[in-house]
Amino acid sequence: MPKINIVIDGHSLQAEEGTYILQAAKEVGIEIPTLCYYPHMVPYAACRICAVEARNERGWTKVVTACNYPVWEGLHVHTNTPRVLNARRMNLELLLSQSKPVPVLQKLADDLGITEPRWGYGTDTCIKCGLCVRICDEVVGAHALAFGNRGVDREITTPFHLESEDCILCGACARYCPTGHIKMTDIEGRILHSELLLGPNAAITIPFRQAVPNVPRIHTNQCIHMKTGGCMLCAKVCPKECIHFDDQDEFEEFDVGAVIVATGFQDFDPTPMLQFGYGKYPNVISAIEFEQMNSAGSPTGGKIVMENGKEPRSIAILHCIGSRDQNYHKYCSRVCCMYALKFAHLVTEKTSAEIYQLYIDMRSFGKGYEEFYQRILDEGVHVIRGKGAEVVPTKHKRADEGDLLVRCEDTLISKFREIPVDMVILCTALEARKDASDIARKLNISMGADGWFIEAHPKLAPVSTTTDGVFLAGVCQGAKDIPDTVAQAGAAAAQAMKLMSKGEIMMDAAYAVIREEFCSGCKICNDLCPYTAISYDELKKISTVNSALCKACGTCVAACPSGAIVARHFTDEQIYAQIEGILA
Amino acid sequence: MSFEPKILGILCNWCSYTGADLAGTARLKYPANLMSVRVMCSGRVDPGFILGAFRSGADAVLICGCHPGDCHYVEGNYKCMRRIPLTKLLLKGIGIDPKRVRLEWVSASEGNRFQQVVTEYTEQIRALGPFKLSDWAFDPEQSDPSDNGNVAHALENQPVATR
Numbered sequence: 001m002p003k004i005n006i007v008i009d010g011h012s013l014q015a016e017e018g019t020y021i022l023q024a025a026k027e028v029g030i031e032i033p034t035l036c037y038y039p040h041m042v043p044y045a046a047c048r049i050c051a052v053e054a055r056n057e058r059g060w061t062k063v064v065t066a067c068n069y070p071v072w073e074g075l076h077v078h079t080n081t082p083r084v085l086n087a088r089r090m091n092l093e094l095l096l097s098q099s100k101p102v103p104v105l106q107k108l109a110d111d112l113g114i115t116e117p118r119w120g121y122g123t124d125t126c127i128k129c130g131l132c133v134r135i136c137d138e139v140v141g142a143h144a145l146a147f148g149n150r151g152v153d154r155e156i157t158t159p160f161h162l163e164s165e166d167c168i169l170c171g172a173c174a175r176y177c178p179t180g181h182i183k184m185t186d187i188e189g190r191i192l193h194s195e196l197l198l199g200p201n202a203a204i205t206i207p208f209r210q211a212v213p214n215v216p217r218i219h220t221n222q223c224i225h226m227k228t229g230g231c232m233l234c235a236k237v238c239p240k241e242c243i244h245f246d247d248q249d250e251f252e253e254f255d256v257g258a259v260i261v262a263t264g265f266q267d268f269d270p271t272p273m274l275q276f277g278y279g280k281y282p283n284v285i286s287a288i289e290f291e292q293m294n295s296a297g298s299p300t301g302g303k304i305v306m307e308n309g310k311e312p313r314s315i316a317i318l319h320c321i322g323s324r325d326q327n328y329h330k331y332c333s334r335v336c337c338m339y340a341l342k343f344a345h346l347v348t349e350k351t352s353a354e355i356y357q358l359y360i361d362m363r364s365f366g367k368g369y370e371e372f373y374q375r376i377l378d379e380g381v382h383v384i385r386g387k388g389a390e391v392v393p394t395k396h397k398r399a400d401e402g403d404l405l406v407r408c409e410d411t412l413i414s415k416f417r418e419i420p421v422d423m424v425i426l427c428t429a430l431e432a433r434k435d436a437s438d439i440a441r442k443l444n445i446s447m448g449a450d451g452w453f454i455e456a457h458p459k460l461a462p463v464s465t466t467t468d469g470v471f472l473a474g475v476c477q478g479a480k481d482i483p484d485t486v487a488q489a490g491a492a493a494a495q496a497m498k499l500m501s502k503g504e505i506m507m508d509a510a511y512a513v514i515r516e517e518f519c520s521g522c523k524i525c526n527d528l529c530p531y532t533a534i535s536y537d538e539l540k541k542i543s544t545v546n547s548a549l550c551k552a553c554g555t556c557v558a559a560c561p562s563g564a565i566v567a568r569h570f571t572d573e574q575i576y577a578q579i580e581g582i583l584a
Numbered sequence: 585m586s587f588e589p590k591i592l593g594i595l596c597n598w599c600s601y602t603g604a605d606l607a608g609t610a611r612l613k614y615p616a617n618l619m620s621v622r623v624m625c626s627g628r629v630d631p632g633f634i635l636g637a638f639r640s641g642a643d644a645v646l647i648c649g650c651h652p653g654d655c656h657y658v659e660g661n662y663k664c665m666r667r668i669p670l671t672k673l674l675l676k677g678i679g680i681d682p683k684r685v686r687l688e689w690v691s692a693s694e695g696n697r698f699q700q701v702v703t704e705y706t707e708q709i710r711a712l713g714p715f716k717l718s719d720w721a722f723d724p725e726q727s728d729p730s731d732n733g734n735v736a737h738a739l740e741n742q743p744v745a746t747r
Contacts, residue, residue, distance in 0.1 A: 553657035554628030
């Protein structure tokens with residue numbers, strides 16, 4: 001782009017040809033007030049507040065709108081002359097004649113020294129700047145808004161004043177309306193964008209602070225571009241052209257020497273346990289929901305509040321929801337006792353709520369855990385031995401103490417208790433992911449009845465699986481806490497490294513061998529082998545086994561009609577000897 | 585003393601043998617009538633093994649493999665699944681009750697199931713009584729020592745039953 005020399009308020013500068021005064025002024029830090037300007041769009045000059053004086057070297061002058069007056073060689077711009085200010089005042093007073101003194105206009109009026117507009121104030125809040133219409137057309141591309149009527153009746157509206165089906169509820173019009181004329185209201189059955197802005201839910205965000213890779217990603221169901229093909233503002237402002245809207249998920253194939261399975265777990269859904277009222281009473285929440293609320297990045301900013309935004313006066317923490325339960329999971333989830341105690345500690349730090357822990361057995365098994373339990377006891381948390389039986393609304397009974405009534409048996413004092421609380425946290429079980437069986441099948445590893453993957457040996461090979469080169473780490477192998485997971489992951493990594501650093505693999509001595517003198521070349525075995533380890537030697541007219549591919553299953557051995565194949569270490573002789581010996 | 589059957593168990597290394605091991609580590613009790621032999625895969629089970637077992641004095645043979653679809657060797661158990669019914673036909677033909685051979689799927693995590701299967705099968709065989717060569721007399725002395733109990737060989741040495 002060729003550069004053009006211009007002067008703004010005595011500052012000489014170079015501006016790109018085809019740009020407008022407003023942009024050039026912004027670059028040298030001269031603020032020109034405007035209401036209807038938005039970058040990335042064709043300027044419209046509707047508000048006319050950006051009036052400036054253009055002058056050439058011979059003294060010709062003219063008041064122009066800075067937002068859409070292109071720069072030319074030798075242009076002198078004055079932004080602060082009495083003529084300019086008068087023009088702005090006049091334009092603002094005309095705007096005020098149709099609009100109420102909304103804050104943005106009032107501030108401009110104060111800046112320009114207007115105390116009493118000559119033509120009074122209007123009753124509308126729309127100044128017909130058209131920013132909303134242009135954003136909807138040019139940026140969003142939804143074309144849901146338009147100017148309607150003419151002259152004094154001109155207005156911003158949706159076509160035929162009807163609820164627009166083209167509106168994608170992106171909220172851009174409301175966000176950029178300078179006077180706040182446009183408000184987002186709920187449309188039944190469609191999610192309102194203003195709600196999505198409660199949390200970090202913009203269409204382009206970094207998923208979470210520690211995300212790897214730590215880069216923003218586009219949420220395709222919220223991105224305006226994905227809906228209308230317009231917008232692309234993020235791509236326009238990105239200095240490195242990193243944003244590609246047409247990127248698709250891709251499947252890549254890697255050759256690897258080892259696989260570490262660390263697929264983790266899923267949270268048990270307590271909805272089917274009707275007695276706890278999860279999903280029925282808003283203040284019955286699961287442990288992970290409490291963690292989310294407690295996080296500093298949560299919509300509540302880390303405050304522990306009930307659904308109505310008030311701080312709870314008392315909280316019951318119910319252990320073993322779905323674990324140690326004959327009807328759901330028989331195993332102990334191992335982590336719940338300690339995180340429940342942690343919750344109690346966090347709640348006492350942040351609120352003055354009374355806390356009740358309802359447990360079956362307190363399993364504070366790790367290093368320093370029992371000490372932490374003692375500390376929680378000292379903090380005055382009520383620890384009740386007895387599983388929470390049900391959660392019901394208090395109704396009239398003790399309603400002033402809490403909306404929910406937790407019923408339980410305190411087995412230490414042999415009494416039934418009813419505890420009124422404001423909030424209930426359910427410590428839900430860790431359970432195997434529902435797609436764990438797919439992974440087990442894909443990697444040919446075994447899975448227990450409760451869905452956890454089975455290690456090759458519980459003591460001697462705790463991270464290996466029955467498939468060579470596949471290792472287990474973390475909760476996918478069984479419920480465990482973070483230290484155990486890290487330890488197991490380290491072991492799995494070391495096992496994988498061992499394979500890789502050696503550069504060679506020890507093969508099992510068990511594999512099938514074809515005795516050439518007996519092989520008739522019938523090829524029955526060739527199709528039986530799932531590893532294609534058997535091939536037919538055209539020259540010798542016999543089949544041969546590739547011992548590196550053979551996994552020693554022995555299927556071919558049992559099938560060979562001439563008994564020519566020998567499974568090393570599982571020969572027919574050996575097995576018959578075993579059978580005879582064992583039955584003798 | 586009541587009849588204690590001898591049952592030969594042929595267990596696949598990856599599922600059933602591990603399942604039996606699990607039953608052991610879990611201290612689950614199952615009848616001591618089962619004597620197990622480990623093979624790498626149920627696909628390794630040669631029908632000759634079954635005949636050999638009966639020759640060696642077994643009252644029944646229990647073959648256990650991985651559940652269909654779970655085979656460590658992809659499809660070895662399917663091969664077994666097709667061979668066992670054929671073997672049973674053969675047994676029927678030579679006068680052995682096909683109930684004396686049973687194929688079961690037991691996965692590595694099913695220690696309980698292994699216990700149940702063995703207990704139940706032992707009871708069944710106990711009710712059935714000792715294995716007798718009723719129609720078919722086989723003399724091990726006459727057979728070729730190098731013969732590995734191959735079915736074809738075993739049948740060759742026998743007079744063909746008149747139909």
